[in-house]
Amino acid sequence: MTPQPGTPxxxxxxxxxxxxxxxxxxxxxxxxxxLDLMAGEMVGIFGPSGCGKTTLLMAAGLLERPTSGxxxxxxxxxxxxxxxxxxxxxxRRHIGFVFQKPNLIPVLTAxxxxxxxxxxxGVPAAEAERRAIALLAALEAAxxxxxxxxxxxxxxxxxxxxxxxxxxxxxxxxADEPTAAxxxxxxxxxxxxxxxxARERHAAVAVVTHDPRSIDLFDRILEMDDGRIVxxxxxxxxx
Amino acid sequence: xxxxxxxxxxxxxxxxxLAAAGVGFLLTGSMGMLGxxxxxxxxxxxxxxxxxxDLWVVQGGRAGPFAEASVVSATLDRRVEGVAGVTxxxxxxxxxxQFDIQGKPRRIAITGLDFPKDQGAxxxxxxxxxxxxxxxEAIADASLGLSLGQDIRxxxxxxxxxxxxxxxxDMSGDGQLFVTIPDAMDIADSRTPETxxxxxxxxxxxxxxxxxxxxxxxxxxxxxxxxxVARIIGAWxxxxxxxxxxxxxxxxxxxxxxxxMQILFFTILLLTVTGVVIxxxxxTSTLEKLHEIAMLKLIGARDGFILRMILEQAVLIGxxxxxxxxxxxxxxxxxxxxxxxxxxxxxxxxxxxxxxxxVVGSWIGIERAMRVRAKEVLA
Numbered sequence: 001m002t003p004q005p006g007t008p009x010x011x012x013x014x015x016x017x018x019x020x021x022x023x024x025x026x027x028x029x030x031x032x033x034x035l036d037l038m039a040g041e042m043v044g045i046f047g048p049s050g051c052g053k054t055t056l057l058m059a060a061g062l063l064e065r066p067t068s069g070x071x072x073x074x075x076x077x078x079x080x081x082x083x084x085x086x087x088x089x090x091x092r093r094h095i096g097f098v099f100q101k102p103n104l105i106p107v108l109t110a111x112x113x114x115x116x117x118x119x120x121x122g123v124p125a126a127e128a129e130r131r132a133i134a135l136l137a138a139l140e141a142a143x144x145x146x147x148x149x150x151x152x153x154x155x156x157x158x159x160x161x162x163x164x165x166x167x168x169x170x171x172x173x174x175a176d177e178p179t180a181a182x183x184x185x186x187x188x189x190x191x192x193x194x195x196x197x198a199r200e201r202h203a204a205v206a207v208v209t210h211d212p213r214s215i216d217l218f219d220r221i222l223e224m225d226d227g228r229i230v231x232x233x234x235x236x237x238x239x
Numbered sequence: 240x241x242x243x244x245x246x247x248x249x250x251x252x253x254x255x256x257l258a259a260a261g262v263g264f265l266l267t268g269s270m271g272m273l274g275x276x277x278x279x280x281x282x283x284x285x286x287x288x289x290x291x292x293d294l295w296v297v298q299g300g301r302a303g304p305f306a307e308a309s310v311v312s313a314t315l316d317r318r319v320e321g322v323a324g325v326t327x328x329x330x331x332x333x334x335x336x337q338f339d340i341q342g343k344p345r346r347i348a349i350t351g352l353d354f355p356k357d358q359g360a361x362x363x364x365x366x367x368x369x370x371x372x373x374x375x376e377a378i379a380d381a382s383l384g385l386s387l388g389q390d391i392r393x394x395x396x397x398x399x400x401x402x403x404x405x406x407x408x409d410m411s412g413d414g415q416l417f418v419t420i421p422d423a424m425d426i427a428d429s430r431t432p433e434t435x436x437x438x439x440x441x442x443x444x445x446x447x448x449x450x451x452x453x454x455x456x457x458x459x460x461x462x463x464x465x466x467x468v469a470r471i472i473g474a475w476x477x478x479x480x481x482x483x484x485x486x487x488x489x490x491x492x493x494x495x496x497x498x499x500m501q502i503l504f505f506t507i508l509l510l511t512v513t514g515v516v517i518x519x520x521x522x523t524s525t526l527e528k529l530h531e532i533a534m535l536k537l538i539g540a541r542d543g544f545i546l547r548m549i550l551e552q553a554v555l556i557g558x559x560x561x562x563x564x565x566x567x568x569x570x571x572x573x574x575x576x577x578x579x580x581x582x583x584x585x586x587x588x589x590x591x592x593x594x595x596x597x598v599v600g601s602w603i604g605i606e607r608a609m610r611v612r613a614k615e616v617l618a
Contacts, residue, residue: 054617063537063614085541088613092539103534103616105243107250116243117538125242164538176617 003074005040009171009204010060012036015069017055017227029055031227032069037172037204042195042217045208047224053208054176056224060206061174062091074171092121096165096203098194100177102157104149110136110160111145117167128167135163139193155186162193166201173197175207184213191217244551251524258520259556262513263563266589269509270568271575273585276502278578280495283410286350287486289361290331293465294458295481296472303481304333304454305410306489311478313420316353316456322471324464329353329457330420334427335413338393340384347383347416348409349393351423351453359402359417367402373419378402382414394429398422410494412577420453510592513560517600521553525604529611536613546605553601557593564589 003009017030030052037043037060045053058064059071062078071078074094081090104113114132119125136142141159149157158178165173175194179187191207191214198205198219207218215221216235223231248255287305296319298309319328332351337344352359358369359378367387370376377398379385389400398418407415418426460468469480481489491499525532532545565586572579 058614058617063612063617088536088539088541091537091613097537097616099616103530105531105534107246108243112242112246116535119242120535120538120540120544168539 003039003171003202003204005038005202007039008036009039009074010035010037010206011070011072012056012060013070013072015056015059015066015071017052017059017064018067028227030059030066033059033227033229034069035060035222035229037206039171039204040198040202041219042198042205042207044215044218044221045206045224046210046212046221051224052227053224055227057174057176057206057208060172061095061097062087092117093168094171096168096170096173098158098161098165098173098175098178100180102149102154102161104157104160104164106149109146109148110141110152110156110163113149113160114163114167117164121168132163132167135166136160139163153186154182155189158182158186158190159193162190162197166197169201171203173203173205175205175209177209177211178207179209179211179214187211188214244548244555247524247528247548248552248555254520254524255556255559258516259559260563261516262556262560262593263567265509265513265516266560266564266593267567267571269506269513269589269592270564270581270586271572271579272502272506272509273589274568274572274579274581275575275577276495276499277580277582277585279410279412279498280491281580282406282408282412282578283490283495284487285407286333286409286415287483287490290457291361291459292457292483292486293460294469294472295331295483295486296328296456296458296478297454297481299477299479301479302489302493303479303486304331305486306493309454310452311455313424313453315453315478318475319456319458319472322468324461324468325458326461327356327459329357330453331455331457332420332423332427332453333409333415334423335409335411336393336426338391340391345383346411346413347393348411348413349423349426350415350417351420352417353457354419362402362404362407362417364402365405367400369402370417370419371401374422375399376401376418377422378404378417380404380407380414380416382406382408383416385416394426396422396425406578408578410490424453506589506592510589510596513593514596514600517553517556517597518603520556521549521601521604522607524552525549525608529608530616532608532611533613533615536611537616542609545608549605549608550598550601553597553604554594557597561590561593 012033012035015030015033018026018028021027033056047053059066081087111129111132114135115128118128133142133145136145139159139162141156144152144156179190194205195217197203218235221233222229295303297303298311301307301309303309316328316330319325330353334349335346336349337346354370354373360369375398377400379400381403385391385400387400387403390397409415473480535545568581
């Protein structure tokens with residue numbers, strides 16, 4: 001179900017993540033983060049290394065259960081999704097992920113990589129492949145549908161990864177440094193694609209990045225430090 | 240089939256083929272082991288099943304000529320014929336002896352036929368005819384390398400090959416040569432003239448003559464009289480009476496028991512090694528894919544999807560290996576010196592063992608894959 005623009009897709013309430021470090025001491029990776037991501041908006045998450053950006057993404061993506069606070073996605077409390085299997089089903093239907101590395105399956109073609117996410121969701125292979133090619137076409141990568149990742153450029157691989165993230169029409173797209181391995185032109189292209197996903201599909205898009213070159217594409221920018229959101233601003237406005 | 244499994248195989252064809260070939264050769268070994276046992280069993284039972292006996296009358300207290308030495312009087316058949324319910328009584332003797340044939344030493348199972356009652360009609364002739372004379376004729380198995388019409392010297396006399404059988408060997412794999420009972424006894428009692436003279440000089444004149452000993456008497460009875468005949472003859476005390484099933488049992492559960500156990504253990508060992516090879520292949524392949532497995536979990540793949548992917552690869556290796564083993568067995572076993580008999584039930588057993596090995600072998604790979612967490616993609 002496509003959410004209405006401006007309605008909350010993801011809500012984090014006072015979310016904390018603590019774990020025991022290698023030296024036995026407790027590490028507070030997230031310290032009481034509260035955040036709402038709205039349908040149709042793209043949010044940039046900035047901050048120094050080790051500030052908790054990736055941990056925030058993991059908590060938002062239901063990859064890491066918070067030690068405190070609450071996460072709600074598409075109106076459903078994450079705590080209500082009890083088992084790992086149910087969590088995986090939930091994630092498949094609601095969340096798309098994009099990473100610094102495309103993490104494509106090397107033995108599959110671009111179209112098959114995209115289709116795989118749908119096949120896993122129970123879509124017949126032929127139908128999944130048809131939809132995958134349509135998705136790749138939307139990302140201007142359909143001409144490489146039959147190629148394996150090894151023969152694609154970095155930018156093409158990343159577009160395939162984005163197409164895969166969109167395969168099951170997620171309400172939330174989480175991207176972790178998606179442009180870090182790309183040159184500025186290709187990086188910009190990928191960010192524009194993410195931006196169009198937010199605009200056209202009304203998905204909430206959160207991008208963890210160090211890259212300030214595409215800052216103008218974000219609706220909001222969150223600054224993190226020491227596991228906290230320390231600043232929030234809109235591009236063009238003063239922090 | 241999970242197409243990811245298939246694509247992974249096609250992308251790593253050499254590894255797949257090498258693993259499958261290794262497993263295939265091991266399976267060929269397993270099939271060969273079982274086939275060898277079946278072949279020994281087949282050869283051993285050939286005479287027991289073919290000769291058409293309801294009962295075997297053997298030396299008292301002995302388990303019969305197929306289990307141990309058995310010596311009875313050569314005239315025992317006449318006593319047996321007098322028992323009510325007996326339709327025929329034939330003498331039986333078999334000795335394994337070594338002779339030079341065409342300059343090469345060769346072991347022959349000399350089997351006596353009670354001519355003229357038994358001319359060898361129960362044998363399956365590949366060419367030639369049955370015995371027609373009480374002396375000097377032989378029916379030879381093809382494995383002995385003798386041809387029709389060939390004369391062969393055994394002991395003091397020559398015998399003409401008048402018939403050739405195929406696959407008529409004894410439990411040891413020695414080709415059988417069928418002659419009349421008197422000829423068989425002569426061949427077995429072949430002594431040099433000096434030995435005979437020396438025995439006569441020592442006053443052992445009787446022993447210089449033909450020994451009146453045979454191994455057993457083969458009895459057929461009227462319908463429904465087997466137990467009664469066995470009871471009557473068994474009561475004589477100097478002989479023992481064995482049914483066809485007793486003879487089978489003496490062979491299968493007696494003489495062949497150790498061989499059977501040995502082959503069983505070897506087969507289990509080979510199937511275990513097969514499982515280890517599959518496990519090693521699948522485990523290393525899984526280790527290489529841990530990141531991809533984490534990615535699959537991240538995009539929502541259920542454990543069953545990943546489990547199937549790994550298991551199907553293992554089973555595909557097994558199926559390919561099984562096909563290869565069948566092919567090799569069909570092509571190679573015919574050249575083995577011993578009879579190798581592949582039975583459908585044994586092939587099914589190997590297949591079942593293989594599937595078990597695939598499941599158990601892939602388990603450690605699956606177990607490792609199940610421990611992968613989706614968030615490891617971010618690591």
